Amino acid sequence: MDDKVVIAKRVALELRSGNLVNLGIGLPTTVARYLPAGVVVHFQSENGIIGMQPVPEAGLANEFLTDAGGGPIGAVAGAAAFDSCMSFGLIRGKHLDVTVLGGLQVDELGQLANWMVPGKMVPGMGGAMDLVSGARRVIVAMTHTAKGAPKVLKRCNLPLTSVRRVDLLVTEMAVIEPTGAGLVLKEVAPGVTVEQVVAATEAALIVPDQVPVMAITE
């Protein structure tokens, strides 16, 4: 299975019926494809809608109905559209149950860096700082390493997105829960050993006696 599919499928298991969920651009967006049967969530797109569906129905694409990446989307019956103040009021005001965001680095404090590489790549934070500050639950979905280099570090050396400790990190190798005591290894991916995860991680990991395998299906 492709690494990004492993991540998206595992993140999808975190969503509960009735949740208001915001998925970041890129890998996080694909989580919507793998919702378990029977789980119905409300997807928010921060450009101003709750009730987005990832793909418009045939013939119903609308130039004024787009996601936060500018691509065409659909809207479910009962969707609601609103302005940017309402959209970020929902996010900052703790009305958003879950956000799933990509990451460049996560560290032992559970802090996330995901919006710039000084001098190289400066996309800007967009909505990410508000999402990490305000969502009830922050899930980071990212590859465990970049070109072999660890992304789970002792301390982030890129500018932080927020000082808030994120709630869960899902990679193609592991599920890691940042806690006040440090990063706890909660699960490993199918075919991955605890030793492999530890070797690919710069940060110290708290490894329980039993580390279950991610319950994802082919």
Next chain:
Amino acid sequence: MSKAVNVTKAVELIPDGASLLVGGFLGVGSPHRILAELVRQGRKDLTVIANDTARPGVGIGLLIDAKLVRKLIVTHIGTNPETQRQMIAGETEVELAPQGTLAERIRAGGFGLGGVLTPTGVGTVVAEGKQTVEVDGETFLLEKPIKADFALIACWRADYNGNLDYSLTARNFNPVMAPAGAVVIAEPTEIVPVGAIAPDDVVTPHVLVDHIIEKGMSNGR
């Protein structure tokens, strides 16, 4: 009295060096005819406050391509490599702001508030040089209000008095920006008779709007 005006005349009101609040999210809900006319008339040294700069050749990206912008206050430039290039080369000053913070700063500007207190950005580079305020044990950043010489907004319908409504995700920053522009120019998809937008459906009340861009009869203007 009708506020409708053609786009050429409307843009002639905007001087070089003006500050502009520009609606839209990656070009969706941006006033495209106004932006194209700004380029045609060659307005320069502009300060643009907006969510993003779309892409080269699209929306605010047109102003970037033509190097008409001196300073940008935006949340995201990842979709426009030319904006990133101009920023890194020092050709265009770029201030990056969190999206929710930008929206609230503009709202504060338009609604007479002295700023907003937000938890977003506390402890990050966004907080550098800014005052923090403790409220009931929680730390907030004081973010100052934003106003501009002009708000250039797009809407779905406008009546001739200037009542506006919006469509779906093309709404975004537009209604937030209308109160914060000293002069407000709205570019509707359709102009409708007064009364056609029911009072409950008016999002931006007419008193905030100075000019409405007519549909051109030729040449797209």
